[in-house]
Amino acid sequence: MMQAIDKKLLRDFGRLWAQGLAIALVLAAGITVIIMSIGMSRALNESREAYYAQNRFAHIFAGARRAPDSLARDIRAIPGVLEVETQVRGHATLDIPGRTKPASGHLISYDPARPPALNIPILRSGRWPERPGEVVVNEPFAEANDFRLGTVFSVNLNGRKREVRITGTALSPEFIYTIGPGALVPQNESYGILWLPHEVLDAAFNMDGAFSHVSLALLPGTQTDDVTDALDQLLKPYGGTSSFDRSLQQSNAFLDAEITQLEVLAYILPPVFLGISIFLVNLVVGRIVLLERAEIGLMKAIGYSSWDICLHYLMLAGLIALVGIAIGVVAGSWLAHATATLYARYFDFPFLVFGVPSSIYAASALLALAATSLGASRSAIHAARLAPAIAMSPPAPPNFRRSIFDRAIDAIGFSQPARMILRSLTRWPLRAATTLFGVALAVAILVASSFFPDAIDDIIDKAFYQSNRQDVLLLFDPDVPLSGIADVRRLPGVLQVEPQQYHAAILRHGHLEKRLAVSTVSPKNDLARVVDDAGSVVAPDATGLLISERLATALDVRVGDTITTTFETGLRETFEIPVSGVVIQYFGLGAYLDHEHLNRLFRQDPRMSTVNVTLADPIYPEAFEEAVKELPGVMGTIDMTQNRMSFSDTISQNILIVTTIYAILGSIITVGVCYNAARIQLSQRARELASLRILGFSKFDVAKVLVGEVMILVILAQPLGWWFGAEIARWMTEGFSSDLYAIPLVLKPSTYATASLIVLAAAVISTLIVARRLGQLDLIAVMKTRE
């Protein structure tokens, strides 16, 4: 049978349910974020690890212009190398029936006689290509284009068009996150991975007996640097581009960035929610203990130990935690699932370990219990320490000594209700401070989340409407002489053309190094410009490098320092180039050189690797596309208009989801804090408020006292919340920043205003709910109670 003291516990909890629920919701919000963020980051991580292990994802990757197959033996002999996989790879534009917009593909050779030993693709349907004219494409590309087995399209192989028939679809650990050159988000419709029979690529790229891509698996514990150095040495004579490890492999790097973001969320948000829960539990249990002094004394008098009493109140808080855990687990699992569905759209896993590990559930439950216990501990210990005889005598009335405040209040000559509000604020400073602080955190959460849309707007504006204003980008591979620009200008519908060069390079400063593409700009540029965070166009000076701020940080350089730049193109020379400027940018690690200067350094005739084009009709004209396909050397075209649209679409969808969730979280905090503050206030001041009623004040007047006090705190909390919010937003932007992208800190007055409005609305609603109780206040009963 249940112990009487436990029945008391359950009945007390039943009486407190609204307050308990308000706290439980805050707690649940914390648990939800923990389960979602840590759960999903673990899920992503574990799915990735399992996928990599099963499909033998390589550790080191490198490209070469044309390396003989015999070199594979030497590569395998590098100490620490476990396995070597050589392939022919290339790029091609694709011609898809019924599609006018450009599409391009990453081509990988497939030898049915010698299936890949590393980066093993998983066949999802059909079979591998066996003879020329057959192709296997990556599953997302097939799905986006509605391909079936047997669908035929053409590939422009080094200028020659070949029809291929789809025999199967596949996924690869190398392409979990697939973005084509120049794209910012996956565009599966226009970019595909194609596995073609090796003899087709050998012929097309003149690679018989040679390879252009190599992947290595290493023995556990091998120093990657030693291997990459040795590999670079071996590949150098064959036009090798310097090798890199997983951290620079595109798909893997994006996953890393996503996992980091989730972890940042997990570190920043849950502590806020748990902290507020601690404060609220502290307030509520403190109040209960005060009201139950006599019962505590009685229980001690009849032989319950201090520990029994302490536990009793800890368990009351524990029940709140249980409710919070239950809600949090349900909401967290749901959100984790929703996030997983979202991820499934961007990340191509053959399986995603969606399940949140049970250890995360357990850990978050323990955290919740720890938070409520901590919140209740002060009052529970106080209860346990009460001497039974003292406990049963009524508590000393609160110390109403006149303070400086009172004299100030008198001097200003406030009305009675206003005095009551001000007195109460100074008399129960802990409650006032808790309310203020809690509401400020609610505002902060909202500020810190709703700055995202503005940040993204800013990114889009800078990246697409100020920096990159071209409609189409033509990619040439390899570089072609600048004279080719005339051919581009002659294409149908072309308005403006602007050549640019990209050169893969390693930038070193001291022991720090970064690999990236150095691009050229010329002061005449109008389409592809470098724009700083203030929106003004900047350009490198005649002989120096203009670099992005994150690159400057990564290499620890300032304007005036020199960067050792090793180009992987042309003669593969190394130059000492001074930094002439640093610019704040949000995508990638940019480095820019003057066009003329680069040509001088390379001692070459002017060349171009891309041409930026604007069209008379930004809706891609078929005639233009047809003509481009005939142009020699074009590896691919990038439809920037399409790019802009899919980036905004993808991002704005995500942002809507994220900001909605945060708005809910912020409101939960506000309701939790304000409802409890008002309830406790009502309980502390029932007598006082009832006396006002007896003295002839209307219900409305009395409600004003109650609501007024909370609203004063809520209003005072706003500036503090704005400040916290800006700080949290700053932490988040710092935490989210990676080599791939950064998020600008854009805080507009409207961000602050929206956050404050949501919080004010939630505060008004929750205090009005409490104020309604004033109507039910039993005047006589209140006046007769001991307190």
Added chain:
Amino acid sequence: MTDQPLDAVFRTKEVSKIYDVGEIQVHALREVSVSLYEGELAVLLGPSGSGKSTFLNILGGLDHPTTGRVWFRQTELTTASDRALTRYRRDHVGFVFQFYNLVPSLTARENVQLVTDVARDPMRPEEALTLVGLDARMDHFPAQLSGGEQQRVAIARAVAKRPDVLLCDEPTGALDSKTGTTVLETLRHINDTFGTSTAVITHNAAIQQMAHRVIHFQDGRIDRIDQNETQIAPAEISW
């Protein structure tokens, strides 16, 4: 003291209790030395503020004297640890408080169960409530009971553990004479049946006639102790 058992259940030696209230000191008890005997029903009488409740609380291990010593049988309470005092209260003492002190969120039965849950050899809560004539109101909450009924629940709660001593602080203070009589009869009945040593505080001088001894308090001291050769049944007491 001829026909009283001479074993003292409580013995106090120069017990004083001083409350510090700001600048002034309140001497609630001044060097009280007295013994209460096994099986005895003692009444503590005295004007308001004379220190009766303070004295009873000290005997019950609810409060510590400022100076002096207190023994329960062979055990000295004044040197006992908090933990030992808790055990002492749980195993030996039944309290009936001036303000009933029922837990409002528990029914009559559950209020009694609160004690039987932790006692060593308790009655069933139903049994204790039957003893005080409340078998019909067991599942009522305190708010649904009259003052006298609440006080009887408090007594049932005190006796349910079969305590060695029963300490009652004005058990009839808030009751009319009829209910007061019922409550006193219950106490007397328990004292008779179980031989429980009982101390009852009261303002009502008439009640003294049902006691073996009457201890008069005055200004924190014991003024005098009267011995009743014969005890009147509560029903015969004129209020």
